[in-house]
Amino acid sequence: DTGVSQDPRHKITKRGQNVTFRCDPISEHNRLYWYRQTLGQGPEFLTYFQNEAQLEKSRLLSDRFSAERPKGSFSTLEIQRTEQGDSAMYLCASSLGLTGRDTEAFFGQGTRLTVV
Amino acid sequence: GEDVEQSLFLSVREGDSSVINCTYTDSSSTYLYWYKQEPGAGLQLLTYIFSNMDMKQDQRLTVLLNKKDKHLSLRIADTQTGDSAIYFCAESGLGSNYQLIWGAGTKLIIKP
Numbered sequence: 001d002t003g004v005s006q007d008p009r010h011k012i013t014k015r016g017q018n019v020t021f022r023c024d025p026i027s028e029h030n031r032l033y034w035y036r037q038t039l040g041q042g043p044e045f046l047t048y049f050q051n052e053a054q055l056e057k058s059r060l061l062s063d064r065f066s067a068e069r070p071k072g073s074f075s076t077l078e079i080q081r082t083e084q085g086d087s088a089m090y091l092c093a094s095s096l097g098l099t100g101r102d103t104e105a106f107f108g109q110g111t112r113l114t115v116v
Numbered sequence: 117g118e119d120v121e122q123s124l125f126l127s128v129r130e131g132d133s134s135v136i137n138c139t140y141t142d143s144s145s146t147y148l149y150w151y152k153q154e155p156g157a158g159l160q161l162l163t164y165i166f167s168n169m170d171m172k173q174d175q176r177l178t179v180l181l182n183k184k185d186k187h188l189s190l191r192i193a194d195t196q197t198g199d200s201a202i203y204f205c206a207e208s209g210l211g212s213n214y215q216l217i218w219g220a221g222t223k224l225i226i227k228p
Binding site for chain 2: 041056107108110
């Protein structure tokens with residue numbers, strides 16, 4: 001297993017377009033997280049999945065954002081009608097579970113979105 | 117909501133020790149983590165400490181936890197140029213429903 005992988009690494013899009021990012025977690029990991037990170041800030045929680053169930057969404061996540069994890073493996077994050085304020089690094093992480101060392105989150109390299 | 121705070125910058129001379137500090141508010145914090153982020157790279161877990169521990173040492177890294185004051189520190193001995201990065205403190209616990217709560221990161225600058 002090569003760890004958490006995200007695709008694409010970079011995305012430039014025009015304002016108003018829709019974009020979709022993909023995350024492949026570490027294969028046996030049950031939890032998958034999406035974060036957003038802007039320059040000079042720590043990661044900002046967006047949403048997370050326990051297997052295929054989306055258990056929590058940040059209040060920061062507008063209706064333009066949707067995430068899926070259809071079979072409890074890979075996940076997609078879609079942003080509709082992108083705005084310049086959506087420009088950020090989108091990070092995906094996975095962890096084995098809820099307790100003990102299982103909470104350790106492993107991060108992908110991120111997808112850098114630039115909205116022009 | 118729960119919060120984690122760090123100073124934004126730390127400048128040290130190569131070969132000296134670096135001490136990066138973090139404070140948090142979650143009284144039920146269970147795990148505390150230090151992550152490293154190099155330019156253009158993802159977040160790499162450096163070390164973590166369970167809340168019933170006071171100290172953890174791993175090669176050049178020493179983590180100290182003062183649970184009473186809700187203060188966490190990361191000491192890097194013999195700081196090298198390769199240690200230049202942003203260091204994030206994060207915690208998880210019952211107060212955050214075991215979500216990671218992140219500090220804004222401390223940029224470690226190494227002076228020759």
